[in-house]
Amino acid sequence: MRQKHHKTQQTLRGARRWTALSLSAVAALPLLVAAPGTATAAETATCRANGPTYAVNADGDLLSYPLKSPLDGAGGYSPRTTIGGGFQRFGLLLAGPDGSFYGFKDDGVFYYHRTAAGSWDVVGRQISQHLGWLGTPVNRGHATIDRAGWLWIVEDGVLRAIKYNPVTNDWDVGNSRPHDEGWGRYNLIVAADAGVLYGRSASDGQLYRSRYDLTSQRWEERHVLVSDSDWNMFKSISSNGGDTLLATHTSTGKAFYYRFDENTRKWPVAPVEVGNGGWTPMRDVAAAPDNCSIVNDHTPAAPSLEPEQPPVTSTTMACAI
Template structure:
């Protein structure tokens, strides 16, 4: 028999707390099901009770769940949940799903497990890691893909809430790894911690919870061994011999929450409520404009406008949800033209919704975890998949990739880093994603993410501390591939800009765009003529516009008023449409939406304004508002 060599080893007692003996169920090939107990799951002393034949689940696949639940997937794909009440099985069993065939095949029957929260983790033919939970109100399993590339594991077992042990049979006679996923925050708290070699000697492994594992060997003697892993120290207690006679042909499992260990999980941090934030604009095909904002009542409002020249085409909607929201909406277009949005709840939980196609019906805003004090960002990568980013309460950076084009976002994974704060701004720059936020010194800083690698943060010097502390910077990628940033300098409320050098380094000074005292965050866009246009709310409440005199000229023309009659209650936002027309959107103090757009060249309005260096805007209050 090969020796198991854990990563760190100790004969100390386990740190688990157990409520009683481990209840072990064994389904035999003859159709009988037995109940055994191991009296000492805390210390792993040898011996177990004589079996009691209890009937109940047998055949297919067997998985222990919490509080007496035992799950059984039949050969025909019927997914059953039995409940052991301490003296017998409650009748009848509950069928929670159909169509789960194939889990009895040798390649898969050890790749599904139930944790102490009742969450079902599985690795199927797609080799992705799925989590299912049973929605009692809907009477069905709700599934989510939380990770990819788990096909190298031939066994996964839940050892605690979201704690997964995974065995790679092709490395060192069976390498064992520990993962920890928090289903509430949807964060990976630990990934692929190496726990040792030689675990192929076991035909199966089951857990009583609390990082307490039992392995039964695949030799005819069928020996049973006990282990406990201390995640804080990285040490094992065990390998303790419990007994023999556990035939490899048996399906063996145990109740999954008999034991528990202390776990540190992410708390929900406080969220600072922010109002009058700019709408997020998404130009779609054929001149269509979609935009999103948080209403004064904390709802997430969607607007789909097929023609910016016709305000009556604006279709307003409110995404269904149970929460209230704050800040700026993160939104991006899928490859198929549908959209995904992420919104920051006032309880720090991110919630997301999906529009399956252009003008399609939105899903309900559903929990997306996070537990972030500030809004996330979402951006479309060069491969046309989406990725979201968020900052936790310690300033650590997290990312959440899309499974595939137009697919679901998976789960939050750490990119490291600490000390960053404030809302993230994310843009695609070449083959990387460029991020902007404030550091611990209130200095605007930038970094890139290439694949899953985060660069060091670069502080953009030359502005007083506090730049954009209350206003999110706007970033455009120029035709030469460089990034240009526009920010509010809170020391004098001026709009300033800084543009990367051609080698992608950053200068040490910012340029002030003179002539205006601003009252919020600027919004910039790169036009198809190679210039950059900027809009911002002035301290008089009106929306102003400026732009470059020429593509190669860094100077900006004088600020002009977009709408001299109506004050803005929110910051404005601007975007160029696929037609080359660009639009400005803002809300007034009553939360009503205004849209202005540039007039096409050759129109009467354009010819009348031909001698003016500034663009001509038409538009105003949308005739149809939210409902």
């Protein structure tokens, strides 16, 4: 395992750089207006009840807040529970699917896993000696994990994706090639489903949506404006999957819930207050990205190819005539 882990680190070093691994309290919440377009059926999303949102408090405790209805935020949160401690050592903690967590600090990335029964079976496994730079204050917003477990990273404006396999203790860096450039325009990215990325503009706080299909290796939409309000009022933005967004307000400490519909280009949920205060002091807030999912498969259909024709000869031409 040690030899394989060393090989993994060499692969990651070749995959990054890849040369070495607020408004006032009275400001209005984002007013979300549907983008113009033709009428179409609403997108379908499904969610599990009481999907968790995780937060790290000032003492480093990891708290779990069950959201009663992750589809629309109705009813807000049930009482929180403390499920771990010592997480203040990380500059950034991201929640992944299936009870996984990734902690970033100066000496690398550390993996945690919590079972469905509520116990920890992996605690603080170092999975990279690099990527710790994502835990620094200036880079915290440049990493997110989607519902499929892909870690999306923006470095020097370049967007890449890598995925950790806890069974083999290895990284899938097959998609670490640059998927796009110009992502330095955002001061925060958040994955809201498999391949669905929202970016918050560093200049004016406007929100843009993109969708990249890893199966077909192509963009289905890229940098599409979905809100012209200033989302810089929020300290954190994370997602339960299913095109949902959970945003915590910097000055009021409240938490608000949103859901975008890719088909209608409207916000059927916006904004729903799910937390009435106390979120600002949290070091990290991260919804579990697999609480919800978009039902429809958005992988583009493979292009049809005409069957190859045999070369035309005098014989075949005679038969054709």
